[in-house]
Amino acid sequence: MIHAAVKLSRSVISLSRTSRRAAIPCRTSSQPLRLLHDGIKGPGSNPVAVQMINYALSHARSQKSDESFAQGMLILEQCLSIQSSESEGQYTQNSVGTVLLAMSNLLYERGSIEEAIGKLHRIQELTHSSLGVKVAATEALVGLYLQLAQDDTSSVLADKCLEFLHKEDLKSNGGNEESLIARAKAVKGLVELVAGNLESAETFFHGVQYNGTWNDTAALSYGEFLHATQKFSQAKELYQNVIEGVPKSDDFSDMNTLAVCNMAPDEVLLAATFALGQLESHMGNFGAAEEILTKALTKTEEYFGSNHPKVGVVLTCIALMFRNKATQERSSSLLIQEGLYRRAIEFLKAPPLESKETKLDRGDILALARGGYAEVLCVQQNRKTEGEKMKTWAEAVWSNRRMSLADALDISEPSSRVPVIDARIIRVL
Numbered sequence: 001m002i003h004a005a006v007k008l009s010r011s012v013i014s015l016s017r018t019s020r021r022a023a024i025p026c027r028t029s030s031q032p033l034r035l036l037h038d039g040i041k042g043p044g045s046n047p048v049a050v051q052m053i054n055y056a057l058s059h060a061r062s063q064k065s066d067e068s069f070a071q072g073m074l075i076l077e078q079c080l081s082i083q084s085s086e087s088e089g090q091y092t093q094n095s096v097g098t099v100l101l102a103m104s105n106l107l108y109e110r111g112s113i114e115e116a117i118g119k120l121h122r123i124q125e126l127t128h129s130s131l132g133v134k135v136a137a138t139e140a141l142v143g144l145y146l147q148l149a150q151d152d153t154s155s156v157l158a159d160k161c162l163e164f165l166h167k168e169d170l171k172s173n174g175g176n177e178e179s180l181i182a183r184a185k186a187v188k189g190l191v192e193l194v195a196g197n198l199e200s201a202e203t204f205f206h207g208v209q210y211n212g213t214w215n216d217t218a219a220l221s222y223g224e225f226l227h228a229t230q231k232f233s234q235a236k237e238l239y240q241n242v243i244e245g246v247p248k249s250d251d252f253s254d255m256n257t258l259a260v261c262n263m264a265p266d267e268v269l270l271a272a273t274f275a276l277g278q279l280e281s282h283m284g285n286f287g288a289a290e291e292i293l294t295k296a297l298t299k300t301e302e303y304f305g306s307n308h309p310k311v312g313v314v315l316t317c318i319a320l321m322f323r324n325k326a327t328q329e330r331s332s333s334l335l336i337q338e339g340l341y342r343r344a345i346e347f348l349k350a351p352p353l354e355s356k357e358t359k360l361d362r363g364d365i366l367a368l369a370r371g372g373y374a375e376v377l378c379v380q381q382n383r384k385t386e387g388e389k390m391k392t393w394a395e396a397v398w399s400n401r402r403m404s405l406a407d408a409l410d411i412s413e414p415s416s417r418v419p420v421i422d423a424r425i426i427r428v429l
Contacts, residue, residue, distance in 0.1 A: 076106070146427060275422075276292050282418045319336075371398070
């Protein structure tokens with residue numbers, strides 16, 4: 001494997017050197033370099049670096065194997081070495097930052113979240129990189145720390161990003177300053193949503209309407225806020241706009257649209273589809289909900305693999321949809337629910353019920369799955385003891401600040417608070 005990776009890397013580096021000579025135009029000393037201008041602060045990223053990034057990501061994802069991943073990472077490491085050897089300046093730091101973003105993306109996809117965070121923190125040290133690179137890195141860091149339930153760290157990072165942008169003279173730099181500020185506000189709004197602070201979240205979303213200049217991650221967070229506050233028609237329209245507007249692949253050539261890790265385009269598209277399915281269920285449109293959630297399940301399996309924890313997240317939501325449908329239609333779907341909950345709990349890698357640990361990865365989703373499963377068991381006289389034990393475990397693990405586990409499971413009343421599961425960060429809002 002190592003020999004193949006080295007051979008592949010050498011061929012790409014040879015190609016990159018040839019391409020670099022062809023890509024960089026002759027210029028006099030009075031001509032500043034302006035390749036892939038980012039529209040915010042001077043030059044963008046080296047197009048040769050972008051070429052190598054796209055090749056590395058494509059190759060790593062081609063087979064989704066340990067070997068293809070190792071080869072893709074080796075190409076990115078070589079690209080990083082080449083870019084780091086260039087003279088200092090914004091052009092070089094943009095290129096270095098873009099490579100680090102791509103590396104964090106691959107590491108995240110392979111489940112190496114801590115390593116992905118390390119790459120993103122390195123971008124924070126690039127003092128001269130463009131605002132687009134910095135905002136993308138901060139957005140991803142906030143998302144990853146939320147996924148790890150390190151909410152205080154996420155909040156501090158989001159505050160620092162807003163403070164930094166307010167200090168920058170954005171107007172003098174031209175470009176998409178409104179989009180960058182909207183992204184920073186939206187990621188802080190997401191932090192407040194996770195904390196259950198709807199009023200505080202509203203202050204960050206208020207007055208910032210989706211008009212096509214937002215990036216889709218920010219628009220999705222705003223849609224989730226509308227969903228959580230039961231503005232269903234507005235949330236539905238926004239989810240649909242996000243689904244239609246998300247780019248089909250990563251674009252590392254545009255400094256203003258960079259997004260990686262659980263904020264990357266594929267993640268946003270999956271999360272928006274998943275959120276729309278939840279919304280249809282909350283509105284009582286169960287046929288549409290089942291169709292959309294099934295589509296989300298298929299896409300999640302294709303993107304992450306059939307045994308990934310995010311598959312368990314979608315299965316949990318499908319089971320809850322069948323529970324809501326049975327309640328409203330006064331029907332029964334206990335066997336369907338039980339099968340879905342059992343599979344979800346398996347994919348979510350739930351610990352034994354005897355475990356005393358309550359701070360778990362994906363804890364609220366596990367609590368929803370086991371809490372729903374407990375209901376199914378408790379209505380069966382010969383399994384009621386098992387169900388009560390599972391219910392006690394789920395209530396101990398549940399940590400959502402906006403509603404109780406019972407509230408999240410029972411949304412049949414019009415005044416009920418609706419749980420919104422964000423598939424990007426695997427949290428209940």
